[in-house]
Amino acid sequence: MSTAIRRDVEGDARSWIAAFRTEIRDSLADAIALPSLPCSIEQNDVQDIVQQIADTGDGIVVDRWTPDWEAVEALRAPVDDQLLWVPLVERDPRYAEVLPELACVAFTHGRPSGPSLVLNGHVDVVPADGQAWTTRPFEASVRDGWMYGRGAMDMKAGLIAAAFAFRYIATHWDGPGSVRLCSVVEEESGGNGTLACMHRGHVGDSVVFAEPTDLRVVHRHVGIQSFQVQLGGRAGGMLRRSWGTSVFPSMGRVLTALAELELERTARAHALGGYDADDLPGFVNVGFASGGEWLATRAEHATLRGLMGILPGETQEEATREITERVRAAVGDADDISVEVVIPPGGHRGGEIGADSELVRAFRWSAESGAVGGPSRAGTMVCDAKIVHGGGWAPAIVLGPHGEGLHSADERVELASVEECAVQLIAGSLAWLDQARLSN
Template sequence: MNTRQWLEKLVAFDTTSRNSNLELITTVRDSLQAQGITPWFAHNKERTKANLFATLPATQGPEAGNTQGGIVLSGHTDVVPVDGQNWDSDPFKLTERDGLLYGRGSCDMKGYIAASLALVPEFLAMPRTKPLHLAFSYDEEIGCAGAPSMLAELQERGIHPEGCVVGEPTNMQVVVAHKGINVYSCSVHGKSAHSSLTPQGCNAIEYAARLICTIRDFADAYKANGPYDTMYDVPFSTMTTNQIRGGIAINTIPNLCEFTYEFRNLPGMSPEKIQEQITHYVRDHLLPKMQAEYPEAKIDIGVIAASPALETAEQEAITALVRALTQDNEKRKVAYATEAGLFQRIGIPTIVCGPGDIIQAHKPNEFVAIAQLERCEEFLRKLGRSMQLA
């Protein structure tokens, strides 16, 4: 299948993060197996989702058959929901209009996966001195939660790639750095009472509101005082509360309020130290006030997802290679997070470069330009050829 055909097939799978991706991932596995490649899966605990990793061994020279070293082509298979969005066409049916291919995930980031899979026959025919690896993950859209199990198994198997290209949409431009993302859940437990008997209760919503406002205060401080990196469109670390739920009736003091918050830290900033600000406020200020009203009050904070920031040095071989193949020497940093930081954390230097524009991601009528996919194909061909003997 060519890239267009692969993309049509991939978009047709509704791999919204709340769903399983197994149908898509087994389809990819079966295609690779039919070409003589043996992928392996790294499942989630429930075995309802899986990452896929596959290696195309070196084919040339004394390293023929070798699976060590080489470069990883990495992409995520999950997509964000279409709920409440007004699409002009079926989001799970690839539709072409004016040189653009519409469909959920066409840009973010099934286009890159489609191009990688379409070129597998060419890769296999190339006389490469190093292997190429394919790494397709789940649950990237909910905080890069799926890839860690794959990377842990990669280490257990003793596979040590030399570099990685994560194909998030960058208009095929080179991105060398991005922020980290850290997502937390918070449950504030108070005591119910009739609202006419306020002193007999402990209002979970009101105490949650105090914590939420404090998180906003921390965010305002980072905006006002830095640290800053002006290469980012948002040049400081950010903190936001994005979901909240609590209360059962207008005349009942709520005993529970739950919310989620996140922060996106610049490279070099410690996520642990940022979170410690919140932990300190809860432990030393907020919780004592709650327990003065209700001794059994508590606040539980849990980690939903955490993915490290990325900052890849210009001296890394993968940086030089991707710059040479794209003829792009501009240094770019982005505020959104990817799985690239996870690869870097285990010692695999990583660059972000893929087809499409991040502006299209997560929106109704998401699309990728056919011209972008063609540029991606040419880049991947050059990448394969760069592994040939001189």
């Protein structure tokens, strides 16, 4: 696609998106108002909003289905044949009732022959409980060009932008090739919705995730692995050393060791370049700790649960071996203390494609030529791209709007960047299709 044609596409798309400004903002506000938490049927209500936007052109094929979750659970990654399913019923028994009702939706426009591009977004959001919001988290509010609300940044704005981008392409472009929009459930719980799309065959030759990236093309994806550390001591009264051995001194050493490991792994990643100074790709995050039963009794047991990043080029086995060795070294030969590191199933590898790849070039050119945005970056991104790209199905990048307050109080998205995101998804998609057609 020539520079002149590319500019014409961006100009037309920008004018078209501007004409839908009110509908875009109203759709986003309606989506934010729905508490589409993991393990909630409200996720389907957001799917309804996406379908109202995307299912508007002649010839669009709509596939809305309730996944066969048992079959999805058995799906193996092409790259290494590992299982990627994240257990849910074991985490929350309510999933046994909710999962059979949850729907994924895929919208397809184009011809079966030729290159195939997929746009992907998720409908679920993290909880807002216990956070100091100055607005109502599930009631959209607008201040100074920003829309506030849970899910505004992650990632209902990107999903709405992708839906309008698909709508434009479906009404302005006619192959060869195809564009598909996959709107998925249960990303925040681990990515099983995107895994369901892979099982259904909604794969594509390349995939773009509309997660928030400040309109920069992110082409490095950090994988993720949960872990548990279980410590065992000896319960007893606190007045005699011989009566009991508390696990908490060992827990303190383990926490310190994990914090040090996080810094070491992050420094190792930064040495390769491509990260912003604030990026923490080697994260080792403890999100839950419990132990002890009575204040006057030495604690006999403790459990730590957390998530760690899997660096691009690293396997889960390599990463979990490192954390296991570090935990065992922290506990050492302490008397009466046992330690076990448990690695649950459902981990995902990271991955990276080069900045000069066809996919990155198509969307980077668009982002750099627009009024908003910046160059590509390797970056730190943990999203379902790790499943698609890290799992070996297709190369993937991430490109989404500008937001602040991810997973925190007063989460918000810059409204102008939502429109610009839709423009860049349109221009990038058409540029990639043109490049892929010529390459073939």
